[in-house]
Amino acid sequence: MRVLDALITGLAQGAMIALIALGYTMVYGVLKLINFAHSEIFMMSAFIGLFLITMLGGTEHPLLAGVGGTLMAMVAAALIGMLVERIAYRPLRNRGKSSLVRVTPLVTALGMSVLLQNLAQLMFTARNRSYPQLLTGSLSLGPLSVGTSRVVILLTAVVVMVVLELIVKRTWFGKAMRALSANEEAARLMGINTSRVISATFALGSSLAALGSVLFCLDQSPVHPSLGLVVGTRAFVAAVLGGIGSITGAMLGGLLIGVLGELLKLTSFSGGTDIPAFLVLIVVLLVRPAGLLGSARAEKV
Amino acid sequence: MAEARTVEPSPSHEPWRARLRDLAVVAVVLVLAFVVDQTLDRVIPDSSVRQLLMLAACNVLVALSLNVINGMAGQFSIGHAGFVAIGAYASAITSSRLHERFGAGDPTFAHSFLVVPTSLLVSALCAGLAGLFVGLPSLRLKGDYLAIVTLGFAEIVRLTIGTAQISADETAGHAWSEVHGLGSFFHAISVSIAGLGGQNGYAGPHEKGVPAYAGPFWILGLTFILGVVAWRLKFSGWGRALRALREDEIAAAAVGVDPTRYKVTSFVISSVGAGIAGGLIAMMRDGNPTVQPESYNFQSSFDAITMVILGGSGSVTGAALGGVFVTFSVKLIELVQGTNAVQSLKRSAEWLDLNALRMIVYAAVLIALMVLRPEGLLGERELTLRTIRGWLRARQERRDRKAEDKP
Amino acid sequence: MELVLEHVCKSFGGLKAVTDVSFKVPHKAIYGLIGPNGAGKTTVFNLITGVYKHDTGRIVFNGHDLRPLRPAQIARAGVARTFQNIRLFSQLTVLENLLVACELQKKASLFSSILRLGAHHEDERSMKKRAEELLEVFSLRDVADEPSTSLPYGNQRRLEICRAMMLEPKLLLLDEPAAGMNYGEAEGLKDQIRWLRDTFALTVVLVEHNMQVVMGVCEEIHVLDHGETIAEGSPEKVQADPKVIAAYLGEEPEEEAAG
Numbered sequence A: 001m002r003v004l005d006a007l008i009t010g011l012a013q014g015a016m017i018a019l020i021a022l023g024y025t026m027v028y029g030v031l032k033l034i035n036f037a038h039s040e041i042f043m044m045s046a047f048i049g050l051f052l053i054t055m056l057g058g059t060e061h062p063l064l065a066g067v068g069g070t071l072m073a074m075v076a077a078a079l080i081g082m083l084v085e086r087i088a089y090r091p092l093r094n095r096g097k098s099s100l101v102r103v104t105p106l107v108t109a110l111g112m113s114v115l116l117q118n119l120a121q122l123m124f125t126a127r128n129r130s131y132p133q134l135l136t137g138s139l140s141l142g143p144l145s146v147g148t149s150r151v152v153i154l155l156t157a158v159v160v161m162v163v164l165e166l167i168v169k170r171t172w173f174g175k176a177m178r179a180l181s182a183n184e185e186a187a188r189l190m191g192i193n194t195s196r197v198i199s200a201t202f203a204l205g206s207s208l209a210a211l212g213s214v215l216f217c218l219d220q221s222p223v224h225p226s227l228g229l230v231v232g233t234r235a236f237v238a239a240v241l242g243g244i245g246s247i248t249g250a251m252l253g254g255l256l257i258g259v260l261g262e263l264l265k266l267t268s269f270s271g272g273t274d275i276p277a278f279l280v281l282i283v284v285l286l287v288r289p290a291g292l293l294g295s296a297r298a299e300k301v
Numbered sequence B: 001m002a003e004a005r006t007v008e009p010s011p012s013h014e015p016w017r018a019r020l021r022d023l024a025v026v027a028v029v030l031v032l033a034f035v036v037d038q039t040l041d042r043v044i045p046d047s048s049v050r051q052l053l054m055l056a057a058c059n060v061l062v063a064l065s066l067n068v069i070n071g072m073a074g075q076f077s078i079g080h081a082g083f084v085a086i087g088a089y090a091s092a093i094t095s096s097r098l099h100e101r102f103g104a105g106d107p108t109f110a111h112s113f114l115v116v117p118t119s120l121l122v123s124a125l126c127a128g129l130a131g132l133f134v135g136l137p138s139l140r141l142k143g144d145y146l147a148i149v150t151l152g153f154a155e156i157v158r159l160t161i162g163t164a165q166i167s168a169d170e171t172a173g174h175a176w177s178e179v180h181g182l183g184s185f186f187h188a189i190s191v192s193i194a195g196l197g198g199q200n201g202y203a204g205p206h207e208k209g210v211p212a213y214a215g216p217f218w219i220l221g222l223t224f225i226l227g228v229v230a231w232r233l234k235f236s237g238w239g240r241a242l243r244a245l246r247e248d249e250i251a252a253a254a255v256g257v258d259p260t261r262y263k264v265t266s267f268v269i270s271s272v273g274a275g276i277a278g279g280l281i282a283m284m285r286d287g288n289p290t291v292q293p294e295s296y297n298f299q300s301s302f303d304a305i306t307m308v309i310l311g312g313s314g315s316v317t318g319a320a321l322g323g324v325f326v327t328f329s330v331k332l333i334e335l336v337q338g339t340n341a342v343q344s345l346k347r348s349a350e351w352l353d354l355n356a357l358r359m360i361v362y363a364a365v366l367i368a369l370m371v372l373r374p375e376g377l378l379g380e381r382e383l384t385l386r387t388i389r390g391w392l393r394a395r396q397e398r399r400d401r402k403a404e405d406k407p
Numbered sequence C: 001m002e003l004v005l006e007h008v009c010k011s012f013g014g015l016k017a018v019t020d021v022s023f024k025v026p027h028k029a030i031y032g033l034i035g036p037n038g039a040g041k042t043t044v045f046n047l048i049t050g051v052y053k054h055d056t057g058r059i060v061f062n063g064h065d066l067r068p069l070r071p072a073q074i075a076r077a078g079v080a081r082t083f084q085n086i087r088l089f090s091q092l093t094v095l096e097n098l099l100v101a102c103e104l105q106k107k108a109s110l111f112s113s114i115l116r117l118g119a120h121h122e123d124e125r126s127m128k129k130r131a132e133e134l135l136e137v138f139s140l141r142d143v144a145d146e147p148s149t150s151l152p153y154g155n156q157r158r159l160e161i162c163r164a165m166m167l168e169p170k171l172l173l174l175d176e177p178a179a180g181m182n183y184g185e186a187e188g189l190k191d192q193i194r195w196l197r198d199t200f201a202l203t204v205v206l207v208e209h210n211m212q213v214v215m216g217v218c219e220e221i222h223v224l225d226h227g228e229t230i231a232e233g234s235p236e237k238v239q240a241d242p243k244v245i246a247a248y249l250g251e252e253p254e255e256e257a258a259g
Helices: A002-031 A038-055 A064-094 A104-124 A148-170 A172-182 A184-189 A195-221 A227-242 A246-266 A273-285 B015-044 B048-072 B080-103 B111-136 B144-166 B170-179 B183-194 B218-232 B237-247 B251-253 B259-283 B298-311 B316-336 B340-348 B354-372 B385-405 C041-048 C071-076 C094-102 C110-115 C116-139 C153-165 C184-200 C211-216 C233-239 C243-249 C252-259
Strands: A138-141 A146-147 C003-012 C013-025 C028-034 C056-061 C079-081 C171-175 C203-207 C221-225 C229-232
Touching: A002 A038, A002 A146, A002 A148, A002 A195, A002 A227, A002 C056, A038 A064, A038 A104, A038 A195, A038 A227, A064 A104, A064 A195, A064 B354, A104 B298, A104 B354, A138 A148, A138 B298, A146 C079, A148 A172, A148 A195, A148 A246, A172 A184, A172 A195, A184 A195, A184 B015, A195 C094, A227 A246, A227 A273, A227 B144, A246 A273, A273 B111, A273 B144, B015 B218, B048 B080, B048 B218, B048 B237, B048 B259, B048 B298, B048 B316, B080 B111, B080 B144, B080 B259, B080 B298, B111 B144, B111 B218, B111 B259, B144 B298, B170 C094, B183 C079, B218 B237, B218 B259, B218 B316, B218 C028, B218 C110, B237 B251, B237 B259, B237 C094, B237 C110, B237 C116, B251 B259, B298 B316, B298 B354, B316 B340, B316 B354, B340 C116, B385 C110, C003 C041, C013 C041, C013 C056, C013 C221, C028 C041, C028 C184, C028 C211, C041 C056, C041 C079, C041 C171, C041 C184, C041 C203, C071 C079, C079 C153, C094 C116, C094 C153, C110 C116, C116 C153, C153 C171, C184 C203, C211 C233, C221 C233, C221 C243, C229 C243, C233 C243
Parallel strands: C028 C203, C028 C221, C079 C171, C171 C203
Antiparallel strands: A138 A146, C003 C013, C003 C056, C221 C229
């Protein structure tokens, strides 16, 4: 019983982690860059979501506040994501491959992450803030009783993933994204406005992170500036575990990390979920560096 | 472009003369360090200023060691604090044990000749082994994998030490032994890790603080000597091969430079340096007598990256300057934060977090630097008397030319 | 010191880059490897130098199977190469580019170069002397302290050959050394290749599109098309081969030579 319960919680957790992991993976797909700032966008949108939901009435109008707040937080996160890309990554593009500038995108990514986290610390202070309880009650599925929030989260995540899969596979934007991922120069020569596609990728990834963060906080967690570090790291591990650059991989990785974390809580192991997550990460990189579903590429000589 | 040249500024003399000069310099430095060691307390009565000075020297070592892997080898490690932490804990334990053997009185200068080298050797060995363990598999992979793995490694080190306090409690040990036959093994490990004091930190076996054997003699002397070593590494054939590897791995392999071997060696050298720096920080006179896991969090790894990048990746003098600058600015903020004016300001404006402000400024400067001048202040160049003279001369010439143009 | 390829195959995913290629380059020969674009010539070089590993077949140099060796080990076994798309160490000077290549011949250890012992200075001096001699031959001596990427294209190609020669190789693989050179420079290159072979008792394998160079300097030529061997033999024989003319040289081989 406890195992089944943990499985469901783990799946819900994992679904949210997957939503954030998608952002890492999509940006890596088009830019071959680990967007370290992504986890901070997640944290920022948790704060924005909290303020918006409170502003829209909180528990008095749960539906309006929940849905409206979430959507607006997604828009805000998309804007932040595009801003981050514009400031920290775009100026560095097309600089060639000289060894002196090769690590610069990594440095700006790290810098952006540190900047956003401390900005949040300054603006919102380090104290915990709780979300209003919008999703209360529980549904009973046979012998199980599952919290409404869990059900909402799982359903949302599944819908989002299906929609995302359709976007990537069926729409022009998805095609452009994949073309960019395969060969940026060729994509540009084919008339794709690469800057716009990259911007849109950041926007999409960030808004998914916002969705994940609002759901995450509604479910269980208070908001604080180091939330990005805590949850973002897990999402990052999930993305690498599934194979960074692979969208299905990110979903799989997220679910695995979520379930693993919950199952670990059943044991007497008390090192938290982060130590095992990092160990898994390192082992995966060593055994199968492309991740579970990723594919390796060879350099052309 | 002509300035991209990185040939060693001062040409070498006859070998025997060079060696004689080396010996003379080492002797002078040791004497100077000894004099400083014995008089510093009187020259600078404020212990926090002394601490700042020594911390700056240690951070120069941190920056120099990170520069080997991030600057010279062109890899990107973001978990340097993990290796510093390993060095710090190793030296803290070794020196405390040796100190007990000596009767646990006041640390004497004579004893430090046994304690400091031994402890630093243990630190270097532990950190170097950890470096080998982390680097050997991850440096075979391409791209940003090293960054990810080092990040994970440093977090594992910090979290393992930080949370060990709880996991060593009796029930946990029992639960493990019920689940696995290996219970007693895990139990022994978790107890010994918990012996490091968890979140509260390690302060010797009887909580009396890590003995402060590393005075200015050791810290300043070693910083100077290891600085010279870093310089010579850069301008040795090994350093040249490493820089070639950074430019083009495939071409380097085609002329016989084995990428994995060189990268792993450089990573181990870098970790050894970090370990020594950590050891010195742990045993520092006037320093913090407790080694705490939180001193080695991601922020301190980021500080180390800032030190290297501000000065210019690959530049030994640049890294050293970066180390000094970052240390002083961190300390300055701590001092400012302690003043009455700021304290009262904080009471009225709760949000004012100067450390957060510092990190914002650092991060913004770093981003701006990467956008405007990606090679850092110095690039790969070195700051020597000769280059400074060159700059001054160039400036003078420009001024002269302007003066000529005017009439 | 001969190089032998026996039934070498390599495919990337579904693409067969090299299929059943066999040839033998005798000691001190100058051997040409030609074929239209995408014929697999550079892939053969990458297989010999270990950048890629062949799927089946054997590559044997000087009696040693090269398959288990890593690229750096193959270089140390005496196989040096240049690259089609020049790969110099861009932040290093011309001289430093050469010095990297003799790193592994040094007697001094890392330890002794930190302590600056006699061996370190001896090494540096003898390496520098050798590098300067080579630069002299390729008339690059004057630019020894310039950044390598500031050189004009043709000189960068020559610098790559110098760098390869610093390894003291027994086998030199040149990947389109004449690319971008004019008639006069190409003539000079022919002489330089012969001079290298005679002076250092080298075996040379040449991938080249410039027929002036290939036909003028190679003693034997191997023609690839779509990864398969279509002809083999002396320059005269290959030039007359109808399959070669059809696949590669086209109707008028002279025009090809001018380009």
